[in-house]
Amino acid sequence: MAYFYDLASGLKERGNTVTLFLIQNGVLPARKNPSDSTLAKLATAGVNILADHLSLQERGIEDNALVDGVASAELDVVIDQMADGVKTLWH
Amino acid sequence: MSEKKTLTFCLMDPPFENARTTTALRLIDTAVRRGHNVNIFAYEGAVGVPFSKQSAHANKVHGFEADEWNHPLPKDWVSEIMKHAEKAGSKVDWINCGLCVDERGMNEAVPGVRRGTPGDLVNWANTSDNTLIIPTK
Amino acid sequence: MATTLNIIESAYRATIEEQDDTIVWITHAMKGAGAELSVLLRGNAVNYCVTGQKAPEISFGAWQQTHAAQIDQDLIALMGKGVPVYVMEEDLAKRGISLSELISGVKTVNREGLLDLIENHDRIWHW
Numbered sequence: 521m522a523y524f525y526d527l528a529s530g531l532k533e534r535g536n537t538v539t540l541f542l543i544q545n546g547v548l549p550a551r552k553n554p555s556d557s558t559l560a561k562l563a564t565a566g567v568n569i570l571a572d573h574l575s576l577q578e579r580g581i582e583d584n585a586l587v588d589g590v591a592s593a594e595l596d597v598v599i600d601q602m603a604d605g606v607k608t609l610w611h
Numbered sequence: 612m613s614e615k616k617t618l619t620f621c622l623m624d625p626p627f628e629n630a631r632t633t634t635a636l637r638l639i640d641t642a643v644r645r646g647h648n649v650n651i652f653a654y655e656g657a658v659g660v661p662f663s664k665q666s667a668h669a670n671k672v673h674g675f676e677a678d679e680w681n682h683p684l685p686k687d688w689v690s691e692i693m694k695h696a697e698k699a700g701s702k703v704d705w706i707n708c709g710l711c712v713d714e715r716g717m718n719e720a721v722p723g724v725r726r727g728t729p730g731d732l733v734n735w736a737n738t739s740d741n742t743l744i745i746p747t748k
Numbered sequence: 749m750a751t752t753l754n755i756i757e758s759a760y761r762a763t764i765e766e767q768d769d770t771i772v773w774i775t776h777a778m779k780g781a782g783a784e785l786s787v788l789l790r791g792n793a794v795n796y797c798v799t800g801q802k803a804p805e806i807s808f809g810a811w812q813q814t815h816a817a818q819i820d821q822d823l824i825a826l827m828g829k830g831v832p833v834y835v836m837e838e839d840l841a842k843r844g845i846s847l848s849e850l851i852s853g854v855k856t857v858n859r860e861g862l863l864d865l866i867e868n869h870d871r872i873w874h875w
Contacts, residue, residue: 523790530863544630574637595641602741603616603647607866609755609874610745621873655770729774730781736871737750744873746771748758 521549524611525558528567539606541598542590543572550590551581563589570597615701617648617739621732623747625656626685632660635745636688639703643695648702650739652732655747658707661689661720686721693723706731751784753869759792763817764803769796771875772822779829787826788857788865790836794843796823797835797850820851827853834865 525540532538540562542550549559550571563569570593571586583592602608620639624631635657642649653660667682669675689705696703705720706727712718736742756771763769772787779785789796796819803816823833837856840847847856857865866872 526859527862527866530859531866534863534867536867543634595638596645598638599618599642599645599647602618602642602743603614603645605741607872608741608743609872610743611874654774728781729777732774733778733781733783736752736783742871742873744875746758746875747761 521546522558525562529562529565532565532567537568538566539568539570539597539601541570541572541593543575545575547571547575547579547581550576550586552585552587559587560589563587615646615648616741617650618642619650619652619732619735619739619742621652621654621742621744622657622660623655623745625659626662626665628656629748631745631747632657632685636660636685636692638743638745640688640692640695643692643699643701643703646699646701649696649704650735651703651705652727652735653705653707653711654732655708655711656715658711658715658717658720660685661705661707661724662686662717663719663721689724690721693721749782749784750870751786751868752778752871752873753786753788753865755788755790755872755874756793756796757789757791758875759795763819764806764813767813767815767817768822769793769817769819772796772819772826775831776822776826776829779826779831786832786834786865786869787823788834788836788862789854790839790862792843794835794839794845796820797833797840797854798845799849799851824851824853834861836862 528538528540559569569590571590573592573594576592622635626632639649663686665684665686667677669677670680693703705724707724709726754775775785775787799820801820802818805813805816827833833854834857835854837858
């Protein structure tokens with residue numbers, strides 16, 4: 521995970537528009553956690569962080585339990601960005 | 612609804628092994644529902660996703676017979692996505708990598724699935740609006 | 749023509765059974781089909797650049813393997829076909845692999861180099 525967060529952060533630092541879409545177990549770090557501010561820092565740096573609504577529900581993570589700067593979203597966002605030609609990577 | 616585009620997905624995971632199969636089909640279904648044409652190149656274990664001989668079983672641990680338990684079969688999800696696409700005027704083209712089919716003996720697939728080669732993935736990548744690889748681990 | 753960067757991370761996954769790394773293999777096949785490709789090895793896949801590796805030929809009963817994988821050679825062949833092969837420096841270092849152990853022709857990149865590759869290729873396929 522650290523590699524992908526760093527990739528997102530590095531691409532953002534270079535002025536790119538970056539969305540990190542968390543899905544499956546990737547949403548687990550999106551739960552507010554005082555001992556881990558990684559996602560909050562990424563969000564503050566301007567990375568748009570979204571978490572798959574179904575994956576959150578599956579894991580009992582409510583919207584109000586999400587790290588600041590992370591929003592619940594549907595897969596439509598991924599498809600819309602793909603349709604717009606955004607470079608899309610899975611990790 | 613957005614302008615109709617063509618999106619290509621490459622899948623690698625066999626069914627029933629991890630969450631990527633479900634996620635991949637959810638993405639494909641979403642793309643179809645949003646009016647796009649979709650190509651799927653199934654590589655390695657993913658050729659098992661549309662394998663027509665999948666069959667549901669009972670779940671005695673939970674106390675259900677096969678018809679009651681209604682165990683999901685990804686082959687049915689694939690067929691339903693294709694049916695929906697047809698009704699919606701979108702195209703879903705599913706190619707199973709032929710060598711991957713051969714080594715696994717997974718020759719029987721649901722209607723609408725055909726055999727192909729890596730050249731098909733190259734052709735699709737060149738002619739579609741975007742391509743997403745969903746790798747295995 | 750659009751350029752594709754194949755980032756290979758998963759390593760030695762079914763390489764004995766397949767007698768290949770299936771992503772290195774499909775890269776060969778796609779190059780043959782006319783694709784413009786580069787390869788970046790990261791994570792455990794950096795070990796593919798270590799020269800002289802050869803999987804032992806295994807046997808079960810009377811069955812004897814005859815074409816075990818030689819992935820370093822496959823990468824050399826790929827470079828021979830015009831596919832640049834890059835490898836992440838920090839992942840080599842984490843695994844104690846020195847540059848002198850690598851097959852010749854691979855290009856090492858650091859974090860900035862990775863970002864450059866991502867920005868300079870039209871498609872990024874992460875395997």
